[in-house]
Amino acid sequence: MKILFYDTKSYDRDSFESARINYPEIEIEYLKSDLEPRTAALAEGFDAVCGFVSSNIGKQTLEILHAKGIRLILLRSAGFNNVDVDTAKQYGMRIMRVPGYSPEAVAEHAMALALACNRRIYKAYNKVRENDFSLSGLMGFNLYQKTAGIIGTGKIGAAMCRICHGFGMKVIAYDVYENESLKDFVEYVSLEKLLKESDLISLHCPLMDSTYHMIQLDTIKQMKDGVILVNTSRGALVKTDDLIEGIRMHKFAGVGLDVYEEETDNVFEDRSDEILKHSTTARLLSFPNVMITSHQGFFTREALQSIAQTTLQNAMDFLAGIYGPNDIIQTH
Numbered sequence: 037m038k039i040l041f042y043d044t045k046s047y048d049r050d051s052f053e054s055a056r057i058n059y060p061e062i063e064i065e066y067l068k069s070d071l072e073p074r075t076a077a078l079a080e081g082f083d084a085v086c087g088f089v090s091s092n093i094g095k096q097t098l099e100i101l102h103a104k105g106i107r108l109i110l111l112r113s114a115g116f117n118n119v120d121v122d123t124a125k126q127y128g129m130r131i132m133r134v135p136g137y138s139p140e141a142v143a144e145h146a147m148a149l150a151l152a153c154n155r156r157i158y159k160a161y162n163k164v165r166e167n168d169f170s171l172s173g174l175m176g177f178n179l180y181q182k183t184a185g186i187i188g189t190g191k192i193g194a195a196m197c198r199i200c201h202g203f204g205m206k207v208i209a210y211d212v213y214e215n216e217s218l219k220d221f222v223e224y225v226s227l228e229k230l231l232k233e234s235d236l237i238s239l240h241c242p243l244m245d246s247t248y249h250m251i252q253l254d255t256i257k258q259m260k261d262g263v264i265l266v267n268t269s270r271g272a273l274v275k276t277d278d279l280i281e282g283i284r285m286h287k288f289a290g291v292g293l294d295v296y297e298e299e300t301d302n303v304f305e306d307r308s309d310e311i312l313k314h315s316t317t318a319r320l321l322s323f324p325n326v327m328i329t330s331h332q333g334f335f336t337r338e339a340l341q342s343i344a345q346t347t348l349q350n351a352m353d354f355l356a357g358i359y360g361p362n363d364i365i366q367t368h
Contacts, residue, residue: 037061037062037063037083037084037351037354037355038063038064038065038081038082038083038084039062039063039064039065039082039083039084039085039086039110039351040064040065040067040078040079040082040084040085040086041064041065041066041067041085041086042067042069042070042071042075042085042086042087042088042091043067043068043069043070043071043087043088043090043091044066044067044068047335047340048066048112048340049066051340051341051343051344052064052344052347052348054341054344055341055344055345055348056344056348058345058348059348059349059351059352061352061355062348062351062352064086065082070087070088070090070091070092071085071087071091071092071093071097072091072092072097073092073094073096073097073100076096076097076100076101076104077100077104079100079101079104079106080104080105081104082104082106083105083106083107083108084106084107084108084109084110084351084354085101085106085108085109085110086109086110086111086112086347087109087110087111087112088111088112088113089111089113089114089115089116089118090118091111091118092118093109093118093119093120093124094118094119094120094123095120095123098120098123098124098127098129099123101129102127102129106129107128107129107130107354108129108130108131108132108351108354109124109129109130109131109132110132110133110347110350110351111131111132111133111134111364112134112343112344112347113133113134113343114133114134114135114136114137114242115133115242115243115270116131116133116364117242117243117244117270119131119364121364121365124364124365125365129365130354130363130365131363131364131365132347132350132351132353132354132362132363132364133350133362133364134342134343134346134347134350134362135191135361135362136190136191136192137334137339137342137343137346138334138336138338138339138342139190139191139192139194139195140195141333141334141335141336141338141339142192142195142240142268142333142334143192143193143195143196143198143199143240143268144195144199145268145294145329145332145333146196146238146240146266146268146292146294146333147196147199147200147203149266149268149292149293149294149327149329150179150236150238150264150266150290150292151179152292152327153264153266153289153290153291153292153325153326153327154176154177154179154264154289154290155174155176156173156174156175156176158327159173159174159324160174176289177235177262177289179200179203179204179205179235179236180203180204180205181204181205181206182205182206182235182236183205183206183207183208183233183234183235183236184196184197184200184203184205184206184207184208184234184235184236184238185208185209185210185230185231185233185234185236185237185238186200186207186208186209186210186222186238186240187209187210187211187227187230187237187238187239187240187241187250188210188211188239188240188241188242188269189209189211189213189214189215189218189222189240190211190215190240190241192240192268192269193209193211193215193238193240193241194215194217194218196238196240197209197218197221197222198218200236200238201221201222205236206223207221207222207223208222208223208224208225208229208230208233208234209222209223209224209225209230210224210225210226210227210230211224211241227250227255228258231255231258231259232258232259232260233260234259234260234263235260235262235263235264236263236264236266237259237263237264237265237266238266238267238268239251239265239266239267239268239269239273239274240268240269241269241270241273242269242270243269243270243272243273247270247273248272248273249272249273249274249275249278250273250274251265251267251273251274251275251278251279252274252275252278253275253278253281253282256278256279256281256282256285256287257282257287259287261286261287262287262288262289263287263288263289264288264289264290264291264292265279265288265290265291265292266291266292266293267292267293267294267295268294268295268333269295270295271293271295271296271297271298272297274293274297276296276297276298276316276317276320277316279291279320280316280319280320280323283320283323283325283326288325289325290325290326290327291320291323291325291326291327292326292327292328292329293320293326293327293328293329294328294329294330294331294332294333295331296316296317296320296328297316298315298316298317346362350362
Protein backbone atom coordinates (compact mmCIF):
# COMPACT_ATOMS: atom_id res chain seq x y z
CA MET A 37 0.00 0.00 0.00
CA LYS A 38 1.26 3.46 -0.94
CA ILE A 39 0.27 6.32 1.37
CA LEU A 40 0.70 10.03 0.67
CA PHE A 41 1.34 11.74 3.99
CA TYR A 42 0.30 15.40 4.19
CA ASP A 43 1.39 18.20 6.53
CA THR A 44 4.57 16.41 7.56
CA LYS A 45 6.63 17.64 10.48
CA SER A 46 10.01 16.15 11.36
CA TYR A 47 8.54 14.39 14.38
CA ASP A 48 5.79 12.85 12.21
CA ARG A 49 8.36 11.35 9.85
CA ASP A 50 10.50 10.07 12.71
CA SER A 51 7.64 8.38 14.55
CA PHE A 52 6.05 6.86 11.43
CA GLU A 53 9.33 5.62 10.00
CA SER A 54 10.17 4.02 13.33
CA ALA A 55 6.76 2.28 13.46
CA ARG A 56 6.83 1.33 9.75
CA ILE A 57 9.56 -1.23 10.41
CA ASN A 58 6.78 -3.53 11.59
CA TYR A 59 4.64 -2.83 8.49
CA PRO A 60 6.76 -3.77 5.43
CA GLU A 61 3.66 -3.79 3.20
CA ILE A 62 3.32 -0.01 3.57
CA GLU A 63 5.20 2.69 1.66
CA ILE A 64 4.91 6.34 2.67
CA GLU A 65 5.77 9.50 0.78
CA TYR A 66 5.85 12.64 2.91
CA LEU A 67 4.70 16.14 1.91
CA LYS A 68 5.05 19.37 3.86
CA SER A 69 1.83 20.74 2.31
CA ASP A 70 -1.48 20.08 4.04
CA LEU A 71 -4.37 18.27 2.37
CA GLU A 72 -6.79 20.62 0.60
CA PRO A 73 -8.32 20.89 -2.89
CA ARG A 74 -5.14 22.47 -4.26
CA THR A 75 -2.93 19.58 -3.12
CA ALA A 76 -5.37 16.67 -3.42
CA ALA A 77 -4.38 16.05 -7.06
CA LEU A 78 -0.90 15.04 -5.87
CA ALA A 79 -2.42 11.79 -4.60
CA GLU A 80 -2.56 10.22 -8.06
CA GLY A 81 -0.90 6.81 -8.01
CA PHE A 82 -1.40 6.32 -4.27
CA ASP A 83 -3.81 4.00 -2.47
CA ALA A 84 -4.44 6.21 0.56
CA VAL A 85 -3.78 9.65 2.00
CA CYS A 86 -2.99 10.60 5.59
CA GLY A 87 -4.19 13.93 6.95
CA PHE A 88 -4.54 15.74 10.25
CA VAL A 89 -7.37 17.51 12.08
CA SER A 90 -6.40 20.76 10.33
CA SER A 91 -6.67 19.23 6.82
CA ASN A 92 -9.45 20.44 4.52
CA ILE A 93 -11.25 17.21 3.64
CA GLY A 94 -14.42 18.79 2.36
CA LYS A 95 -16.49 17.95 -0.69
CA GLN A 96 -14.10 19.41 -3.26
CA THR A 97 -11.08 17.65 -1.79
CA LEU A 98 -12.95 14.33 -1.68
CA GLU A 99 -14.12 14.70 -5.28
CA ILE A 100 -10.52 15.12 -6.42
CA LEU A 101 -9.26 12.25 -4.27
CA HIS A 102 -12.02 10.00 -5.59
CA ALA A 103 -11.11 10.90 -9.15
CA LYS A 104 -7.51 9.94 -8.37
CA GLY A 105 -8.58 6.51 -7.13
CA ILE A 106 -8.11 7.08 -3.40
CA ARG A 107 -10.16 4.62 -1.39
CA LEU A 108 -8.83 5.25 2.12
CA ILE A 109 -8.34 8.44 4.14
CA LEU A 110 -6.30 8.03 7.31
CA LEU A 111 -6.59 10.67 10.01
CA ARG A 112 -3.79 10.77 12.57
CA SER A 113 -6.15 12.52 14.98
CA ALA A 114 -9.33 11.90 16.91
CA GLY A 115 -11.36 14.83 15.56
CA PHE A 116 -13.02 14.59 12.15
CA ASN A 117 -15.31 17.61 11.89
CA ASN A 118 -13.06 18.70 8.99
CA VAL A 119 -14.33 15.75 6.91
CA ASP A 120 -17.43 15.80 4.68
CA VAL A 121 -18.58 12.39 5.84
CA ASP A 122 -21.64 12.31 3.58
CA THR A 123 -19.57 12.84 0.43
CA ALA A 124 -17.03 10.24 1.54
CA LYS A 125 -19.83 7.76 2.13
CA GLN A 126 -21.30 8.53 -1.28
CA TYR A 127 -17.98 7.65 -2.91
CA GLY A 128 -17.51 4.53 -0.79
CA MET A 129 -14.34 5.86 0.80
CA ARG A 130 -13.10 4.51 4.14
CA ILE A 131 -12.14 7.11 6.74
CA MET A 132 -10.21 5.86 9.74
CA ARG A 133 -8.95 7.84 12.72
CA VAL A 134 -7.03 7.52 15.99
CA PRO A 135 -9.73 8.01 18.64
CA GLY A 136 -7.45 7.59 21.65
CA TYR A 137 -3.68 7.81 21.36
CA SER A 138 -2.52 9.07 24.76
CA PRO A 139 -5.32 10.62 26.76
CA GLU A 140 -2.99 11.14 29.71
CA ALA A 141 -0.71 13.35 27.59
CA VAL A 142 -3.49 15.85 26.88
CA ALA A 143 -4.95 15.68 30.38
CA GLU A 144 -1.55 16.26 31.97
CA HIS A 145 -1.05 19.29 29.75
CA ALA A 146 -4.48 20.60 30.76
CA MET A 147 -3.50 20.38 34.41
CA ALA A 148 -0.14 21.99 33.62
CA LEU A 149 -1.99 24.95 32.11
CA ALA A 150 -4.29 25.15 35.13
CA LEU A 151 -1.36 25.14 37.54
CA ALA A 152 0.65 27.63 35.50
CA CYS A 153 -2.31 30.02 35.39
CA ASN A 154 -3.16 29.61 39.05
CA ARG A 155 0.37 30.03 40.40
CA ARG A 156 1.43 32.58 37.75
CA ILE A 157 4.40 30.40 36.77
CA TYR A 158 5.03 32.28 33.54
CA LYS A 159 5.06 35.64 35.36
CA ALA A 160 7.28 34.30 38.15
CA TYR A 161 9.73 32.87 35.61
CA ASN A 162 10.06 36.18 33.80
CA LYS A 163 10.39 38.17 37.04
CA VAL A 164 13.20 35.99 38.36
CA ARG A 165 15.05 36.20 35.06
CA GLU A 166 15.02 39.98 35.59
CA ASN A 167 16.43 39.47 39.11
CA ASP A 168 13.07 40.33 40.70
CA PHE A 169 12.32 37.83 43.47
CA SER A 170 9.33 39.67 44.92
CA LEU A 171 6.02 37.83 45.30
CA SER A 172 3.88 40.71 44.08
CA GLY A 173 1.22 39.56 41.62
CA LEU A 174 1.93 35.85 42.10
CA MET A 175 -0.77 34.79 44.56
CA GLY A 176 -2.87 31.79 43.58
CA PHE A 177 -5.23 29.49 45.49
CA ASN A 178 -5.17 25.89 46.68
CA LEU A 179 -6.73 23.40 44.28
CA TYR A 180 -7.13 21.02 47.23
CA GLN A 181 -10.80 20.77 48.25
CA LYS A 182 -11.87 23.05 45.41
CA THR A 183 -14.30 21.92 42.69
CA ALA A 184 -13.14 20.79 39.25
CA GLY A 185 -15.76 20.83 36.51
CA ILE A 186 -14.91 18.56 33.59
CA ILE A 187 -16.96 19.02 30.42
CA GLY A 188 -16.70 15.81 28.41
CA THR A 189 -15.64 12.54 30.06
CA GLY A 190 -14.29 10.44 27.22
CA LYS A 191 -10.77 9.06 27.53
CA ILE A 192 -9.07 12.45 27.91
CA GLY A 193 -11.75 13.92 30.16
CA ALA A 194 -11.67 10.80 32.32
CA ALA A 195 -7.91 11.12 32.67
CA MET A 196 -8.39 14.75 33.75
CA CYS A 197 -10.99 13.64 36.30
CA ARG A 198 -8.48 11.21 37.79
CA ILE A 199 -5.78 13.90 37.96
CA CYS A 200 -8.10 16.38 39.69
CA HIS A 201 -9.23 13.67 42.11
CA GLY A 202 -5.58 13.00 42.90
CA PHE A 203 -5.18 16.67 43.81
CA GLY A 204 -7.90 16.24 46.40
CA MET A 205 -10.48 18.17 44.42
CA LYS A 206 -14.20 17.52 44.31
CA VAL A 207 -14.86 16.45 40.72
CA ILE A 208 -18.14 17.16 38.93
CA ALA A 209 -18.75 16.50 35.25
CA TYR A 210 -21.12 17.15 32.41
CA ASP A 211 -21.54 14.78 29.48
CA VAL A 212 -24.39 13.35 27.43
CA TYR A 213 -23.00 9.90 28.25
CA GLU A 214 -21.86 9.06 31.77
CA ASN A 215 -18.55 7.20 32.12
CA GLU A 216 -19.15 4.27 34.45
CA SER A 217 -15.44 3.99 35.29
CA LEU A 218 -15.65 7.33 37.11
CA LYS A 219 -18.77 6.70 39.21
CA ASP A 220 -16.85 6.22 42.48
CA PHE A 221 -15.54 9.78 42.62
CA VAL A 222 -17.26 11.88 39.92
CA GLU A 223 -20.71 13.42 40.22
CA TYR A 224 -22.51 14.12 36.96
CA VAL A 225 -24.45 17.37 37.01
CA SER A 226 -26.17 19.73 34.60
CA LEU A 227 -24.03 22.15 32.61
CA GLU A 228 -25.60 25.04 34.50
CA LYS A 229 -24.68 23.54 37.88
CA LEU A 230 -21.13 22.80 36.71
CA LEU A 231 -20.60 26.35 35.49
CA LYS A 232 -21.98 27.80 38.71
CA GLU A 233 -19.99 25.65 41.16
CA SER A 234 -16.60 24.97 39.54
CA ASP A 235 -13.35 26.67 40.52
CA LEU A 236 -11.61 25.00 37.57
CA ILE A 237 -13.40 24.25 34.29
CA SER A 238 -11.64 22.05 31.74
CA LEU A 239 -13.05 21.31 28.27
CA HIS A 240 -12.66 17.81 26.83
CA CYS A 241 -15.48 17.38 24.33
CA PRO A 242 -15.59 17.04 20.54
CA LEU A 243 -16.53 19.91 18.26
CA MET A 244 -20.07 19.41 16.94
CA ASP A 245 -23.04 21.62 16.20
CA SER A 246 -24.20 21.14 19.78
CA THR A 247 -20.83 22.14 21.30
CA TYR A 248 -19.82 24.94 18.92
CA HIS A 249 -19.26 28.10 21.01
CA MET A 250 -20.59 26.37 24.12
CA ILE A 251 -18.44 28.82 26.07
CA GLN A 252 -19.84 32.23 25.20
CA LEU A 253 -21.03 35.28 27.09
CA ASP A 254 -24.16 33.69 28.57
CA THR A 255 -22.28 30.64 29.89
CA ILE A 256 -19.34 32.76 31.04
CA LYS A 257 -21.70 34.91 33.13
CA GLN A 258 -22.92 31.74 34.89
CA MET A 259 -19.38 30.91 36.07
CA LYS A 260 -17.93 31.79 39.45
CA ASP A 261 -15.84 34.92 39.68
CA GLY A 262 -12.18 33.91 39.81
CA VAL A 263 -12.64 30.65 37.89
CA ILE A 264 -9.84 29.07 35.87
CA LEU A 265 -10.84 27.99 32.35
CA VAL A 266 -8.74 25.48 30.38
CA ASN A 267 -9.29 24.31 26.81
CA THR A 268 -7.10 21.59 25.31
CA SER A 269 -9.86 20.18 23.11
CA ARG A 270 -11.06 22.25 20.13
CA GLY A 271 -10.70 25.98 19.69
CA ALA A 272 -14.24 26.65 18.46
CA LEU A 273 -15.76 25.36 21.69
CA VAL A 274 -15.03 28.88 22.92
CA LYS A 275 -16.29 32.07 21.30
CA THR A 276 -13.11 34.10 21.45
CA ASP A 277 -14.64 37.58 21.37
CA ASP A 278 -16.90 36.66 24.28
CA LEU A 279 -13.97 35.14 26.17
CA ILE A 280 -12.11 38.44 25.78
CA GLU A 281 -15.14 40.28 27.14
CA GLY A 282 -15.28 37.88 30.08
CA ILE A 283 -11.60 38.51 30.83
CA ARG A 284 -12.24 42.26 30.76
CA MET A 285 -15.10 41.68 33.20
CA HIS A 286 -12.53 40.10 35.57
CA LYS A 287 -14.46 36.83 35.54
CA PHE A 288 -11.33 34.64 35.30
CA ALA A 289 -8.41 34.08 37.64
CA GLY A 290 -6.71 32.55 34.64
CA VAL A 291 -7.32 31.12 31.17
CA GLY A 292 -5.16 28.36 29.71
CA LEU A 293 -5.55 27.53 26.02
CA ASP A 294 -3.78 24.96 23.89
CA VAL A 295 -6.26 25.41 21.02
CA TYR A 296 -7.87 28.49 19.44
CA GLU A 297 -10.42 29.27 16.79
CA GLU A 298 -7.92 30.69 14.33
CA GLU A 299 -6.15 27.35 13.91
CA THR A 300 -8.86 26.38 11.42
CA ASP A 301 -8.33 29.60 9.48
CA ASN A 302 -4.60 28.95 8.92
CA VAL A 303 -3.97 32.49 10.17
CA PHE A 304 -0.53 31.48 11.40
CA GLU A 305 0.58 30.11 8.02
CA ASP A 306 1.39 33.71 7.15
CA ARG A 307 3.73 34.83 9.90
CA SER A 308 3.54 38.52 9.00
CA ASP A 309 3.49 40.80 12.01
CA GLU A 310 0.44 42.62 10.66
CA ILE A 311 -1.74 39.48 10.54
CA LEU A 312 -0.58 38.25 13.94
CA LYS A 313 -1.08 41.68 15.49
CA HIS A 314 -4.76 41.77 14.53
CA SER A 315 -5.59 38.12 15.33
CA THR A 316 -7.85 37.37 18.26
CA THR A 317 -5.16 35.08 19.66
CA ALA A 318 -2.79 38.05 19.80
CA ARG A 319 -5.49 40.00 21.63
CA LEU A 320 -5.76 37.20 24.17
CA LEU A 321 -2.00 37.26 24.70
CA SER A 322 -2.24 40.89 25.77
CA PHE A 323 -3.90 39.83 29.03
CA PRO A 324 -1.54 38.92 31.90
CA ASN A 325 -3.74 36.08 33.19
CA VAL A 326 -3.94 34.20 29.87
CA MET A 327 -1.51 31.45 28.96
CA ILE A 328 -1.50 30.04 25.43
CA THR A 329 0.53 27.09 24.16
CA SER A 330 0.96 25.88 20.60
CA HIS A 331 -1.43 22.90 20.45
CA GLN A 332 1.15 20.71 22.16
CA GLY A 333 -1.10 18.76 24.49
CA PHE A 334 -0.66 15.55 22.48
CA PHE A 335 3.06 16.12 21.98
CA THR A 336 4.77 13.35 23.95
CA ARG A 337 6.93 10.47 22.76
CA GLU A 338 4.31 7.98 23.87
CA ALA A 339 1.49 9.75 22.05
CA LEU A 340 3.40 10.04 18.77
CA GLN A 341 4.32 6.36 18.92
CA SER A 342 0.70 5.42 19.55
CA ILE A 343 -0.58 7.66 16.72
CA ALA A 344 1.86 6.12 14.24
CA GLN A 345 1.15 2.54 15.26
CA THR A 346 -2.64 2.95 15.25
CA THR A 347 -2.64 4.76 11.89
CA LEU A 348 -0.52 2.10 10.22
CA GLN A 349 -2.62 -0.68 11.76
CA ASN A 350 -5.72 1.08 10.41
CA ALA A 351 -4.18 0.82 6.93
CA MET A 352 -3.56 -2.88 7.44
CA ASP A 353 -7.13 -3.40 8.68
CA PHE A 354 -8.35 -1.70 5.51
CA LEU A 355 -6.34 -4.14 3.40
CA ALA A 356 -7.75 -7.06 5.39
CA GLY A 357 -11.33 -5.77 5.17
CA ILE A 358 -11.57 -5.41 8.94
CA TYR A 359 -13.99 -2.80 10.30
CA GLY A 360 -13.91 -1.50 13.85
CA PRO A 361 -14.27 1.47 16.20
CA ASN A 362 -11.62 3.50 14.34
CA ASP A 363 -13.89 3.71 11.27
CA ILE A 364 -15.75 7.00 11.07
CA ILE A 365 -18.32 5.63 8.61
CA GLN A 366 -19.86 2.54 10.15
CA THR A 367 -21.29 0.57 7.23
CA HIS A 368 -20.40 -2.97 8.30
